[in-house]
Amino acid sequence: MEFMILIHGDESSPRLAPGDPGFEEFMGSWMAYNQMLIEGGHWVSGANLAPTITATTLRHTPGQAPEIVDGPFAETKEQFGGYYLISAENLDEAIELAKKLPMDSGSLEIRPVAFRPDAA
């Protein structure tokens, strides 16, 4: 199966920039996680997203032309910030892999991928 891990976090919390003390360690933990997925055969795809200020939502209403909305879909304390598309045997394995993400705040949404046109 394939699972999508949606990473939600608070954008306004301070984040490290290249050159800041600790930046290398911070990036290193993410690179190590990616490497773990790749070596374990779980990696399908993953990306960091630009902040929600760049977000546009396309909202569909039956019988009407789609409405284009400036901003992310829902206004909450946490914003969608990135994702991984992974391959796992079942939900239990997907949860275990998601638990290894180097995050100490925010939340993750895990959903099976129903259909992916470019899947092998």
Next chain:
Amino acid sequence: MLALLTRRFGDLDAADDAVQDALITALTAWQSGVPESPAAWLYTVARNTLIDQLRRDRASRRRLHEAAPELTAHHTTAEQEEEDDLIMDASSLGDERLRLLLLCCHPALDRDTQVALTLRLAGGLTAAEVAAAYLLPEATLTQRVVRAKRKIREAGMPLSIPANLDERVDALLRVLYLIFNEGYLSRGNAHVTRVDLITEAIRLTRQVVDELPASAEAEGLLALELYHHARSGTRVDALGELVLLENQDRTGWNLDEITEANARLHSAMARMSPGPYQVQAIIAGHHANARTAADTDWAAIAELYAQLGRMAPNPVVELNRAVAISMADGPLAGLAVLDRLTGLDEYHLFHATRGELLARAGRPAAESFERARQLTSNEAERRHLERRATEVAS
């Protein structure tokens, strides 16, 4: 009679139990008059018990075979199916039951759903029975189960023994204890007929103990449930009023159940793997084995609550420790512990306990009883607290 039933049903143990049950039923039923043919009466009662049991076993087997393939059908790969087949060949029906129980209590399902699924799929209850037990409209319950089945099927939740078995067993035991407590606490509610959640919880806990003989906590939970159940007949008097532990008629406690609980607890503790259920069972065992309320070893119980608080910090445990200390060292010592407690201001038993300790210390207590009464919706408890408020005021 036993031989007759055994031949008819092919199961000596079950037949034996059924005859014993029939004799116990007779003890109360015959108080108003012995039937014309006592032997025929006993035979009929025992036979009906066995038929009920068979029907229930068959229903549970059928449910398992219906539920399991349906829940796994959409996400098994060929390889996994092969592996499952191998496990199935080597496993008993009991192993499938355990898998189903673990799946029903999967952490990706919310707590209410875990409870509903456990009773509905792993337990022997109909949707109507589960709904009635939790005072829900049947449609709500059915909806919850349908949604959960869909999530299990579509979110890729496996019906396999999980890698993190200990963690998952903890979740399963928590659900069984929740079901047990719901049954136990609703006992005072005389106006509502509920299915016996206590019996169901004990039956399911027994299954888990049988399937996981290495789990000390599963057997500890079984001992805890048996100790409580042994006393359940004396918790409420003929008028439906709550009877406090110290005033309960100890001759009415079920000695067979206490004996079994003692053996279960002993067996659990022999595994040298302590946990909160075992500690709670030791505490319940102190009460159940004390011949009179005055024989209770309150100092030991206070120490056990302290131990429990260290395993799983919880203000309610601290409240119980305060009670034990007040019994061992007097109400003022107990009140001193209560005064340091925070986070229980909305909990009726905190105020009820405070009221009792204040009354014993000869201080004004009516206000605490009144506050406790406002915070509970259980009718029997409300009446009890009202009575105490009046008693201490006069």
